[in-house]
Amino acid sequence: MRITLAQLNPTVGDIQGNMLKMIDAWEQGSRGNSDLVVFPELFLPGYPPRDLLEKAWFIEQNQQALQKIINVSGSYSHTGILFGIPQINNGTGKGLYNSALLVYRGQILASRHKSLLPVYDFFDEARYFDPAPDILTVPFKEEVLGISICEDAWNDPRFWNSRSNYSFNPIAALAAQGATLLINISASPFHAGKEETRYRLICNHARRHALPFIYVNQVGANDELIFDGRSMCIDRSGKPFLTAPAYEEYQATVDTRTPGSERLHRPDCGIESVYRALGLGIKDYVRKCGFKKVLIGLSGGIDSALTACLAVQAVGKENVRAISMPSPFSSSGSVDDSRKLAQNLGIECNVLPIGEIYHSYVRTLGDASTGESTEITLGNIQARIRGSILMAISNKYGYLLLSTGNKSELAVGYCTLYGDMSGGLNVLADVPKTTVYELAHYINRDGELIPHEILSKPPSAELKPGQTDQDELPPYDILDLILHYYIEGGYSPQQIIDLGFGPVTVKWVIQAVDQNEYKRRQAAPGLKITAKAFGIGRRMPVAAHVKHF
DSSP states (O other), X not given: OEEEEEXXXXXXXXXXXXXXHHHHHHHHHHHTTOSEEEOOTTTTXXXXXXXXXXXXXXXXXXXXXXXXXXXXXXXXXXXEEEEEEEEEOOSSSSSEEEEEEEEETTEEEEEEEXXXXXXXXXXXXXXXXXXXXXXXXXXXXXXXXXXXXXXXXSOOHXXXXXXXXXXXXXXXXXXXXXOSEEEEEEOOBOOTTHHHHHHHHHHHHHHHHTOOEEEEEOEEEETTEEEEBOOEEEOTTSOEEEEOOBSSOEEEXXXXXXXXXXXXOOOOOHHHHHHHHHHHHHHHHHHHTTOOOEEEEEOSSHHHHHHHHHHHHHHOGGGEEEEEOOOTTOOHHHHHHHHHHHHHHTOEEEEOOOHHHHXXXXXXXXXXXSSTTOHHHHHHHXXXXXXXXXXXXXXXXXXXXXXXXXXXXXXXXXXXXXXXXXXXEETTTTOOHHXXXXXXXXXXXXXOSSOHHHHHSOOOOOSSTTOOXXXXXXXXXXXXXXXXXXXXXXXXXXXXXXXTOOHHHHHHHHHXXXXXXXXXXXXXXXXXOSSSOXXXXXXXXXXXXXXXO
């Protein structure tokens, strides 16, 4: 069977636009004599639609679009389409299925529903959907299709061993029913390292059941989530004969019986993959939210420098504007380094000193700005002045303000609420400080974009004389490891101490993470690139007193 993989980038809620994308890809597939064009999970509404699924009018819009698709299908007498859509369940339960519909020659030939509904990390599908009441194959042309949806392919006992989350394996059930071709439509978001896990998982299914496997994944970014694509076609021996590129739309047709020559796009991995993911995250967030240009406050430090480089990659240098706002405690090098970075990137950079405003604040505060316990107050005033200036310029010109705090800082609260946390998108919210340096060196791999002076200087907020991050925080290589075990690994403090970390340091880090949940609750959305990001994937209480020690 000739099958076209349509790895496309939907916009959540834009049912009409997503439908037109489908029809365009359908037409291309038909011209290529394709039997079936396959689209990602919930492609018609865009993934994830979240609480839009609770709106009756939104479900009705999906049904209206479905009827148009059925009508159009009569024009493509040879080519069917398989795509994701929410379907009404008239029985008991939530009232919706996460469905894959096969439309062919003016009718819905088959409707298959998702069985495994993930509720971990940011997934919350049991909030909206009912599980499939049954698992059935679909005869289509010369094949028997085993159709599954995303998570349905992720319960493989022999692959996950003791980590299996479900008692039922839909892929094994489809193979046992006589499927001759397995197809999984997916919206599987990226995090570092997941691409290799996903690839091995799909290859193992094909090899174990001796069946070819077609996997079509969404590409693009929606809010915090970045979808890397990497769709693939695997033969019955578990060997790939097509792998799609990451982070870009892609359409290709394969013959599952006679695959022909391999079409394997070079896989990017490691720090290159994180770099490209963040760029796509910025690009789609800007575009889908209706912005044209972005604004960044350049401090002369590595975080804002990296954010500027990623922004230029995503939206072009002509659409990036930077502001340097030196205070009485800023070094002259910070302004010079910011200017040099802006010159290297070819972006506009304006210098707006905040000394006069700062002194005015201090005079106005009077007694509140003197005496004991004022050091943090005075430092935060500077950050809030900068945040206010940046937001004013954002308001005036309609720029999207990118905040620049990294995951290590957000984790322990080393950031200022309504100051450097101001912004519409935090690019580095899920990027640990050690990874910030990795990304910076990757950017400079072919020449100096980020000035050497920025890379080599000790990190500092420069909110008081002689300040450096390491005066107030553990060394970043230690801090990031403790944060990894606590946030991503779910380790207890004692388990982390047992790994060889100092008890005093571990206690300070854990308490700092727990005590600063209120700050993160008010932070801008951040792009997800690790297995456990702050925000929708980590739902911790604010008003809580957890006793670890």
